[in-house]
Each structure stands twice: as C-alpha cells, then as structure tokens.
Amino acid sequence: GNSVTQMEGPVTLSEEAFLTINCTYTATGYPSLFWYVQYPGEGLQLLLKATKADDKGSNKGFEATYRKETTSFHLEKGSVQVSDSAVYFCALRELGGSQGNLIFGKGTKLSVKP
Amino acid sequence: DVKVTQSSRYLVKRTGEKVFLECVQDMDHENMFWYRQDPGLGLRLIYFSYDVKMKEKGDIPEGYSVSREKKERFSLILESASTNQTSMYLCASSGSPTDTQYFGPGTRLTVL
Numbered sequence: 126g127n128s129v130t131q132m133e134g135p136v137t138l139s140e141e142a143f144l145t146i147n148c149t150y151t152a153t154g155y156p157s158l159f160w161y162v163q164y165p166g167e168g169l170q171l172l173l174k175a176t177k178a179d180d181k182g183s184n185k186g187f188e189a190t191y192r193k194e195t196t197s198f199h200l201e202k203g204s205v206q207v208s209d210s211a212v213y214f215c216a217l218r219e220l221g222g223s224q225g226n227l228i229f230g231k232g233t234k235l236s237v238k239p
Numbered sequence: 240d241v242k243v244t245q246s247s248r249y250l251v252k253r254t255g256e257k258v259f260l261e262c263v264q265d266m267d268h269e270n271m272f273w274y275r276q277d278p279g280l281g282l283r284l285i286y287f288s289y290d291v292k293m294k295e296k297g298d299i300p301e302g303y304s305v306s307r308e309k310k311e312r313f314s315l316i317l318e319s320a321s322t323n324q325t326s327m328y329l330c331a332s333s334g335s336p337t338d339t340q341y342f343g344p345g346t347r348l349t350v351l
Contacts, residue, residue: 157337161342166344167344167345168243168329168342168343168344168345169282169329169331169342170342171339171340171341174339214281214282218337226272226284226287226297227282227284227340229281229282229283230281231279231280231281232281
C-alpha cells in the first residue's frame with residue numbers, strides 16, 4: 126500500500142541554521158506530494174506541493190523537489206527562524222486515488238532557538 | 240480565504256457518552272474529511288464525504304459515524320465514547336479530489 130516515511134523528531138536548531146527534513150514515499154502510481162505545517166494550537170496549512178517528477182515546490186523560503194528516482198521529497202530551508210517552530214507533515218495523494226485522500230507521515234517537530 | 244471551523248477547540252466527555260463534533264466550511268466545497276491526529280501516528284483518515292448524504296469509510300472508521308445533511312456541514316459522531324478515542328480531531332475540505340485540502344483548527348477531545 127501507499128505510505129510516507131519522514132524523519133523522526135524532534136529537531137532542534139539554532140536560528141539561521143540550515144534545515145532538512147527527510148521524506149520518502151511508497152506508492153503504486155504517480156502521486157502528488159505535499160508538505161503541510163502545523164503551528165502550535167492550529168490546524169494544518171499547506172506549505173508547498175509538487176505534482177510530478179522533478180517539480181520543485183517552494184513557499185516562505187522552504188523548498189522540496191520531487192525525486193522519482195529516490196522516491197523522496199525532502200524539505201529544506203536555508204536559514205530557519207524562531208517563527209518556523211512547528212510540526213511538519215509530508216503527505217502524498219495518488220493520482221486517481223479514491224476521492225483524493227491524503228496519506229500522511231507521522232510528522233516532525235521542529236524547534237528553533239534564538 | 241477558505242475558512243473551515245470546528246465547533247469546539249477543547250471537549251471533555253465521559254465514557255459511554257454520545258459525542259458530536261461539528262465542522263463547517265464556507266467555500267462550497269464538495270469534499271469533506273475527518274482525521275484524528277495522535278503523537279507518533281500522524282493523521283489518520285476516519286471518514287470522508289464527497290457529496291451531501293454521501294460518505295465513505297477511511298482507514299479507521301470503527302467506533303465512529305458521520306452525517307452530511309448539508310453541503311457546508313460534516314459531523315463526526317462517537318456513538319459511545321471510549322478512552323481510546325481521546326485525540327485531536329481535524330476536519331478538512333476541498334473543492335475536488337485533486338484540490339488542496341483546507342484544515343480546521345482541530346478539536347482536542349478527552350474521554351474520561
């Protein structure tokens with residue numbers, strides 16, 4: 126079945142550090158890939174997405190490239206801020222999948238210290 | 240902006256009680272979803288609905304039911320709450336299966 130595996134947290138970084146959160150997937154078709162972010166006390170928000178191989182999603186300084194050959198969609202940011210502290214979820218949706226259901230990873234908690 | 244609202248942010252219920260969680264979206268979306276979020280497990284789909292009065296089971300429907308009488312409203316029902324249903328419940332909606340899902344703020348339910 127389809128699944129998403131992302132690195133376990135928590136991840137603690139100092140402000141301005143480089144961030145990578147690894148995400149790999151297993152899917153029978155050609156999924157769309159997503160990163161969602163959940164700030165403390167809030168629901169999930171879409172951070173970025175990519176719908177086909179070699180696409181790069183980007184938003185708020187975050188980037189992720191859809192790598193079909195390594196079935197990966199790693200999240201990166203060059204210089205994190207305290208305000209980036211949140212839980213990050215990688216997710217996939219398979220094209221033609223039942224009503225567009227998302228399959229989520231377990232989430233990675235990021236804490237950024239001043 | 241799309242707005243998805245949930246009736247309560249925090250809820251405390253007792254074992255055996257019937258619990259209703261309400262979700263309302265204001266963008267005329269066809270698709271609505273209920274997830275539960277647990278530490279170390281991520282989000283898991285309970286039920287979804289792609290039209291009024293239509294519903295489909297997700298990955299973990301046991302112990303839950305849903306109701307979609309109006310397009311904008313999707314209710315999650317715990318017929319007889321149990322302690323293992325203590326969790327964060329998130330509602331989402333989307334315009335079509337391939338559109339972005341928009342999430343509500345969540346309801347943290349504690350069953351004593």
